[in-house]
Amino acid sequence: MSGALLLVLVPAVVTGAAVLRWQRPAWYWLAIGAPYAMVRVRLAYASVMDACGLAVPPSRARLLLARVTRTDIPPDRPPRLAALRPTRTGLVLRLRLRPGQDAFDVAAATDRLRHSFRMHGVTSREVKAGVVELRMTGYDVLRRVQMPAGARAEGLRIPVSLCEDGSVHFRDYRQVPHSLNLGATQSGKSVYQRRLVAELARQHVALVGIDCKQGVELAPLARRFSALADNADAAAELLETLVAMMADTYLVIRREQRLSADIPDAEITADIWGLPEHLRPVPVVLLIDEVAELALFANAAEKKRRERIVTSLVRLVQLGRAAGIYVEICGQRFGSELGDGITMLRAQLTGRVAHRVNDEASAKMAFADISPDAVLAATMIPTDRPGMAIVGDSSGGWVRTRTPFTSLRQAVSACNAHAHRTPGLPELAPFRPALPGPVPVPGPAAEQPPLAA
Structure with missing residues (x-):
């Protein structure tokens, strides 16, 4: 027995x-x-x-x-x-x-x-x-990514992906205010962006998007966006509006400093996080889906528009941190062939994320000025693992991570569930996306009136 x-x-x-x-x-x-x-x-x-x-x-x-x-x-x-x-x-x-x-x-x-x-x-x-x-x-943690249950967002510090050593990679906007996200088609770049939006949707933050592909990536998430531009002309105006908002915020910070000998050092601030709660503006996260569409031009008018866009972007990444404006730039390539000002803009982006790239030159655009080892690692990402990326920063350190798959439906559901958190900023009201009304439920055909004799 x-x-x-x-x-x-x-x-x-x-x-x-x-x-x-x-x-x-x-x-x-x-x-x-x-x-x-x-x-x-x-x-x-x-x-x-x-x-x-x-x-x-x-x-x-x-x-x-x-x-x-x-x-x-x-x-x-x-x-x-x-x-x-x-x-x-x-x-x-x-x-x-x-x-x-x-x-x-x-x-x-x-x-x-x-x-x-x-x-x-x-x-x-x-x-x-x-x-x-x-x-x-002990095992391949990036084969089937499962985020730990304890990985929770804390303010602007959100869990994004899982590292190869089993730890969680957090995107901390207060520590790394601006970041560059590179990747070829079908490399998982969009999934990374959806993960960011889905996590940020739960936080007290204003989301601003620029998607020059007529909004096909960010328009479905519009209920949680305070502003959205789906073409280059609207993007230029939106960026200039953000620059003006940044200047106004600096005036508030400067007015509230009120430096004198009897003010404790702890009460003197140079950014929005030291302001009183009732005066602190809501932080803004700007997501740009494809930066090349903002830098390319075909005629003189588009060249002038490009100069406005690049100038505004450089100002935002240079000065936006203290004003609570954070920039997330996505693209397939981000090199000097995009024109004047691009390398200056790239130098201000502390965070670097590179998904699978098509050539070594694309990886160098992200990591050549940081770590040659990260360039080699980015070129070795296999095609059968979308979402895998090399994450580095200006300190020279880098790690291999993979983002858990987030479908567009999941991101849309997260944005819809937290649509009530969308701040209504008066300056961004002209760029507020037009939300579609409820879809009528099909029912039995109404009886048609008889035709007149």
């Missing part, structure tokens, strides 16, 4: 584990994968570190003691394993380096450590002098 029971239980357990691994990989890892991986790492730690070149010879005192006592020479010593803990996607190792070791040595050996510990990925970062943290992922 016990043998027959085992024949039933073993296939059931194996099948259940396989289903759990596919449907809930994080649960499978915490229940089965993490305990086994922790035991494997603990037992093989010293030998793996030695094989990866991360062990140092013993100190002179220990060598002298071995000679005096005529004992065997002690082996090379690996970094001290200060902590080992599991996470929902992998393991975290805290290492204390020995004298003579360097954090760059550990970073250079991450690929060897990945193979030796049989993990999916290993990343390294220096916590402080002499302390290095290794984050190991």
Whole structure:
């Protein structure tokens, strides 16, 4: 009887584990994968570190003691394993380096450590002098992106995508006010934008959109937008209106400073976040769907319009942060071939996001002035993983992320559900999108009156 029971239980357990691994990989890892991986790492730690070149010879005192006592020479010593803990996607190792070791040595050996510990990925970062943290992922977290339940938006800090080490990438507009989003067709650039809009729709913020493709990307989300331009002429006027709003906001900030010797330093501000609540203007996020449509021109009139647009954009990205105006620019290419002022505009965009690109030159437009390694990583994004991107900033750091799929229907539902949060700004009233009325429900055909004889 016990043998027959085992024949039933073993296939059931194996099948259940396989289903759990596919449907809930994080649960499978915490229940089965993490305990086994922790035991494997603990037992093989010293030998793996030695094989990866991360062990140092013993100190002179220990060598002298071995000679005096005529004992065997002690082996090379690996970094001290200060902590080992599991996470929902992998393991975290805290290492204390020995004298003579360097954090760059550990970073250079991450690929060897990945193979030796049989993990999916290993990343390294220096916590402080002499302390290095290794984050190991036990499975491919970017294959089927599942955002953690605890990833919540806090003001203008919103969760956008999942990093390859299992952490969440947040788009923090107060820390990185302006950003560039590059990507080829079908690379997931629009999905990234929908995710931004869906998360921002829940916050106290005014959304302003420019979509020169007649609004096909942003018009369905119009119920949550305070202003929307679907052609270049309207975009030029809208940008100049934002510049005027920015100037008015600076006048408010300057008026409320009232500098004097008896005012505490904490009450002196140079941006909207230090203003009293009743005087603080609502922050504005400007989303531009395809920047090339604003920079291209075919005649003299369009050239003058282009100069107005580029000048306004440069002013906004240079001065808009303190006034609470944040710019998100999307496009397939963003190079000097778009004309004068483009490289100056790009230099002001701190955040950089590059989805799959068609050539290396497009990746260089985002990361050439930041990190050559990020350029190489952007060119290696596979075509079968839309939404995967390289995220970097002006500090030179970068990480591989993937945005969870957000359909247009989901983004529209989020905007419609939070349409009551749309601020009514008087300056932007001429650009408020015209919302369609309710669609009449088809019913039985009304009886037609008889024709006159």
